[in-house]
Amino acid sequence: MNKLHNFILRISTWYVWLAFLLGTLAFNVYVMPKAANTLKASCGENVKIPDLEIGYTGGELKGMISFMTEACRNEYYYIATVTDSFYPLVYGLFLFFTIVILYYKTQVPLSKGKLYVFPIATILADFAENLTIGKLLFSKTPSDDYLYHFASAFSMMKWFFAIASAVLILLGIVRWLLHRFQKTA
Numbered sequence: 001m002n003k004l005h006n007f008i009l010r011i012s013t014w015y016v017w018l019a020f021l022l023g024t025l026a027f028n029v030y031v032m033p034k035a036a037n038t039l040k041a042s043c044g045e046n047v048k049i050p051d052l053e054i055g056y057t058g059g060e061l062k063g064m065i066s067f068m069t070e071a072c073r074n075e076y077y078y079i080a081t082v083t084d085s086f087y088p089l090v091y092g093l094f095l096f097f098t099i100v101i102l103y104y105k106t107q108v109p110l111s112k113g114k115l116y117v118f119p120i121a122t123i124l125a126d127f128a129e130n131l132t133i134g135k136l137l138f139s140k141t142p143s144d145d146y147l148y149h150f151a152s153a154f155s156m157m158k159w160f161f162a163i164a165s166a167v168l169i170l171l172g173i174v175r176w177l178l179h180r181f182q183k184t185a
Contacts, residue, residue, distance in 0.1 A: 005114065012100040020094035027087050035079045043072035050133055051084060055156055058148035065136055073137045080130045080137075088130075088158075092123035095165040102172030108179050115168055122161040129154035 039049050048064045050056060056064070068076065096119040103110045132151040136144065 088126035
């Protein structure tokens with residue numbers, strides 16, 4: 001595990017962080033809003049899109065999918081399995097490298113704990129949610145009903161780990177600022 005941690009520290013540079021920051025901004029400002037607009041055009045304004053909802057139950061997801069037309073399902077499937085497969089990787093690695101830099105590359109690095117597992121868990125949960133929803137979009141068998149609950153659970157895990165990562169980043173910034181001010185005082 002130490003070899004992996006040391007490798008992570010070696011590749012965690014400001015240039016890598018900046019690349020993922022710019023990628024995250026590009027997705028947030030251009031790619032994902034364009035995908036959302038494409039979905040709204042294909043699905044209509046009244047159809048709820050799971051990825052645009054913060055949390056949903058298995059029953060709510062089943063209801064959302066049942067209101068989708070064939071064209072809406074096709075468009076959503078493409079976005080969920082292609083566009084939204086790159087997005088978690090980009091924003092997740094931005095969170096990952098931010099946490100590594102704030103907690104392990106500063107003048108007061110943490111010696112214990114691997115806090116960067118939170119963004120990795122976010123990425124994995126987002127991938128699992130997208131793949132599960134992708135399968136459900138064209139599922140015709142009632143035996144797949146349990147997958148609605150899995151997708152809901154993956155969504156909740158994604159949001160939990162993403163929020164935990166954001167809190168860690170905020171705490172890391174406060175930690176870094178306190179260290180800077182104590183050093184100058």
